[in-house]
Amino acid sequence: GDISSQLHGGYFHPLARSWQAERQLTKSMLIYPLFITDNDDDMILVPSLPGQHQLGIGRIISFLEPLVHKGLRSVILFGVPMKPGTKDALASAADDPEGPVIRAIRLIRRRFPQLYICADVCLCEYTSHGHCGILRDDGSLNNELSVDRISDVAVAYAKAGAHCVAPSDMNDGRIRAIKLKLIEEGISHKTTLMSYSAKFSGCLYGPFRDAAGSAPSFGDRKCYQLPPGGRGLARRAITRDMAEGADIIMVKPAGQYLDIISDAKDLGKDLPVAAYQVSGEYAMIHAGAKAGVFDLKEMAVESAEAILRAGATIIVSYFTPEFLDWLDN
Numbered sequence: 001g002d003i004s005s006q007l008h009g010g011y012f013h014p015l016a017r018s019w020q021a022e023r024q025l026t027k028s029m030l031i032y033p034l035f036i037t038d039n040d041d042d043m044i045l046v047p048s049l050p051g052q053h054q055l056g057i058g059r060i061i062s063f064l065e066p067l068v069h070k071g072l073r074s075v076i077l078f079g080v081p082m083k084p085g086t087k088d089a090l091a092s093a094a095d096d097p098e099g100p101v102i103r104a105i106r107l108i109r110r111r112f113p114q115l116y117i118c119a120d121v122c123l124c125e126y127t128s129h130g131h132c133g134i135l136r137d138d139g140s141l142n143n144e145l146s147v148d149r150i151s152d153v154a155v156a157y158a159k160a161g162a163h164c165v166a167p168s169d170m171n172d173g174r175i176r177a178i179k180l181k182l183i184e185e186g187i188s189h190k191t192t193l194m195s196y197s198a199k200f201s202g203c204l205y206g207p208f209r210d211a212a213g214s215a216p217s218f219g220d221r222k223c224y225q226l227p228p229g230g231r232g233l234a235r236r237a238i239t240r241d242m243a244e245g246a247d248i249i250m251v252k253p254a255g256q257y258l259d260i261i262s263d264a265k266d267l268g269k270d271l272p273v274a275a276y277q278v279s280g281e282y283a284m285i286h287a288g289a290k291a292g293v294f295d296l297k298e299m300a301v302e303s304a305e306a307i308l309r310a311g312a313t314i315i316v317s318y319f320t321p322e323f324l325d326w327l328d329n
């Protein structure tokens with residue numbers, strides 16, 4: 001055939017094949033989620049999230065030491081209050097200075113100063129009803145009260161030493177509110193604001209909710225997380241959050257939303273785009289490997305390659321510990 005039909009010469013060799021990828025996965029692209037409980041000695045496996053633990057403050061250092069040694073660069077912290085009576089309608093415990101997240105931030109900052117600490121900011125782990133905000137009488141989110149409370153929690157985590165605050169609530173306008181309060185506090189110059197901008201409602205968060213005890217006690221999150229079909233809504237939310245001061249745009253889930261990741265890169269070509277490979281994606285890959293559909297490592301790598309190909313350069317992944325073993329850098 002004519003010469004332009006000959007493509008094989010560009011990828012017959014493994015190195016040439018690696019050159020075909022715009023982005024290569026490296027350890028510094030990975031953020032590892034940690035579940036921190038309020039019982040210091042906890043080290044509890046989460047059955048629905050293979051190999052993942054709920055950790056007490058007393059376990060964090062010894063848990064992280066080998067991972068930091070293998071090149072872990074960043075974690076994202078989720079508080080898991082287990083003590084009865086902690087949760088209430090206003091998520092009062094979310095910014096408790098003796099709560100698990102703030103204690104973990106301080107401890108990790110002191111022991112691993114080189115680790116970049118992200119703090120997830122939401123109310124669902126601290127509200128009695130399990131929703132990502134403060135409710136009106138009719139059970140819908142009170143956006144104004146929720147945004148005010150979430151921005152206070154974000155500032156508390158930043159003041160405690162989090163390098164990055166990441167609001168996963170999906171209330172309207174929380175990015176602007178957080179940015180303004182960080183500026184008022186004089187810490188906006190040393191706090192990254194990573195927005196879960198395009199976060200979709202769906203069936204892929206079950207194992208996380210087991211791990212975080214954060215399932216809504218009634219209803220669902222369909223009135224604040226985006227509808228899976230809402231590509232336009234996602235583009236509008238991404239554009240809005242960039243205008244409100246987000247430093248990083250995140251898409252979540254990842255594997256079923258690769259087009260949204262590429263939209264985020266298209267809209268936010270001047271910002272880093274993150275993607276969160278959520279608990280359901282992670283558990284599904286484990287289940288597929290266990291069922292013999294594919295090799296675990298091959299699928300974990302292929303799913304990460306797809307997320308990078310779509311345009312992400314940051315991946316929140318429960319596979320992070322494995323990738324630290326699998327990657328050279």
Ligand SMILES: NCC[C@H](CC(=O)O)[C@@H](CN)CCC(=O)O
Pocket residue numbers: 120122124132168169204205206207208209214215221277278279280
């Ligand atoms: N703030 C909401 C938590 C949210 C899932 C949910 O809707 O419960 C995610 C955490 N940011 C779940 C992440 C995961 O499933 O891994």
Ligand SMILES: [Zn+2]
Pocket residue numbers: 122123124125131132168169
């Ligand atoms: Zn939430």
